[in-house]
Amino acid sequence: MRAVDDQPELSVNLLSSPETMQSNPNLAVLGFRRQLVYHLHFWAFIAVVPLILIQWQHGNHLLAGLLALFCANAVLVIGCLRLTGRYFLKGWLFPILAVVSAAYSTAINGHAGLYWAYPAAIALFFLLPLKEAGVCNILFVTVMSVTSFLKFSEADFWRITFSLGLSCVFAMVFAWLVGRMQQELTKLATTDPLTGCLNRSQLADILNSQIQMRERYERVSSLVILDLDYFKVINDQWGHLAGDKVLKELALRIRKRLRENDQLFRIGGEEFMIVLPETRQKDADTLAHQLLSSISATPFLEGIRVTASAGVAEVCQGETWSTWLNRADQALYTAKHQGRNQIVNAPKPDSVVASVEEEPLPPISKGGEVA
Numbered sequence: 001m002r003a004v005d006d007q008p009e010l011s012v013n014l015l016s017s018p019e020t021m022q023s024n025p026n027l028a029v030l031g032f033r034r035q036l037v038y039h040l041h042f043w044a045f046i047a048v049v050p051l052i053l054i055q056w057q058h059g060n061h062l063l064a065g066l067l068a069l070f071c072a073n074a075v076l077v078i079g080c081l082r083l084t085g086r087y088f089l090k091g092w093l094f095p096i097l098a099v100v101s102a103a104y105s106t107a108i109n110g111h112a113g114l115y116w117a118y119p120a121a122i123a124l125f126f127l128l129p130l131k132e133a134g135v136c137n138i139l140f141v142t143v144m145s146v147t148s149f150l151k152f153s154e155a156d157f158w159r160i161t162f163s164l165g166l167s168c169v170f171a172m173v174f175a176w177l178v179g180r181m182q183q184e185l186t187k188l189a190t191t192d193p194l195t196g197c198l199n200r201s202q203l204a205d206i207l208n209s210q211i212q213m214r215e216r217y218e219r220v221s222s223l224v225i226l227d228l229d230y231f232k233v234i235n236d237q238w239g240h241l242a243g244d245k246v247l248k249e250l251a252l253r254i255r256k257r258l259r260e261n262d263q264l265f266r267i268g269g270e271e272f273m274i275v276l277p278e279t280r281q282k283d284a285d286t287l288a289h290q291l292l293s294s295i296s297a298t299p300f301l302e303g304i305r306v307t308a309s310a311g312v313a314e315v316c317q318g319e320t321w322s323t324w325l326n327r328a329d330q331a332l333y334t335a336k337h338q339g340r341n342q343i344v345n346a347p348k349p350d351s352v353v354a355s356v357e358e359e360p361l362p363p364i365s366k367g368g369e370v371a
């Protein structure tokens with residue numbers, strides 16, 4: 001399990017926007033992870049603040065300093081998460097300071113310091129990626145074993161080593177299972193169970209990322225929306241199970257033709273959308289023709305021949321994801337209206353055509369040639 005992902009481009013504050021989290025499963029997971037980090041730092045801060053005074057009064061100034069640093073880090077992490085939604089220093093200071101403080105406290109305070117080793121070891125699995133947390137904990141248990149060997153009786157040394165080791169193993173297994181469960185649930189929430197295609201949950205995010213590529217780097221992407229023709233007739237004549245098989249087979253045929261970076265969504269009953277990064281309209285149109293040919297060339301099930309219609313749209317400068325999608329959708333509507341089994345390319349939006357037409361002509365040199 002990883003507490004917080006590296007997503008610097010994510011500017012939403014997930015601690016304060018539950019609506020965003022509800023509509024996007026990936027953001028929901030990230031939001032819960034941030035909540036976990038937030039609460040760990042908050043409660044650790046509450047628990048450790050009194051210890052600073054106690055250690056200072058006992059003359060353990062170095063330990064008091066370490067604990068003060070730990071609390072300052074907790075305040076910074078909480079503040080950054082609250083104000084910017086980012087994770088200060090990616091969570092490394094908490095485990096380092098917790099582990100060093102626990103080991104040092106055990107060395108100077110004996111059993112009183114040892115009790116803090118257990119929460120510190122467990123917290124590692126919630127703050128760091130699983131592998132890093134595992135390695136840190138092996139080092140930590142080793143340091144604590146050596147300390148207890150030097151400080152306590154042999155029987156205590158064995159007890160401490162095994163109980164701390166076992167706590168780490170339990171925490172690791174739990175964190176690993178929670179991480180797997182997150183992955184499974186995210187997959188379930190973002191894909192269509194019948195065809196395995198992406199569902200609408202991430203549609204806006206993925207289209208927006210393509211728009212950003214267009215705006216920042218002039219990298220042009222295209223959309224193809226493809227819809228089976230007269231699919232209702234298949235359901236009516238051969239039944240819904242046959243209809244489902246046709247949809248599965250359709251997704252397979254489309255996938256066979258796609259590149260690794262292309263993304264296939266099922267956005268309606270028999271309506272599919274393909275996002276084609278770094279693809280011009282002309283090339284998207286070629287792909288759409290190939291898809292329509294592969295759909296109509298061979299029957300899906302015995303006797304079931306199917307055709308499809310498609311709308312193609314390249315993203316334009318200054319366009320939002322919904323206007324881009326709408327243009328592709330309108331093109332599909334036109335293809336259906338014109339008789340189906342065909343592809344229609346979406347025209348550029350009016351504002352883009354106007355701005356191209358209004359572009360000033362290049363200056364003319366003295367000789368009458370274009371400069």
Ligand SMILES: Nc1nc2c(ncn2[C@@H]2O[C@H](COP(=O)(O)OP(=O)(O)OP(=O)(O)O)[C@@H](O)[C@H]2O)c(=O)[nH]1
Pocket residue numbers: 194227228229230231232233235239240241242243244247268269270336340
């Ligand atoms: N088998 C099956 N059918 C579905 C599924 N989702 C939607 N449908 C059916 O798909 C059909 C869509 O019908 P229409 O929207 O009229 O579309 P169409 O018959 O393909 O007509 P055009 O798109 O205009 O060519 C409906 O009968 C839905 O019940 C599904 O998951 N499985």
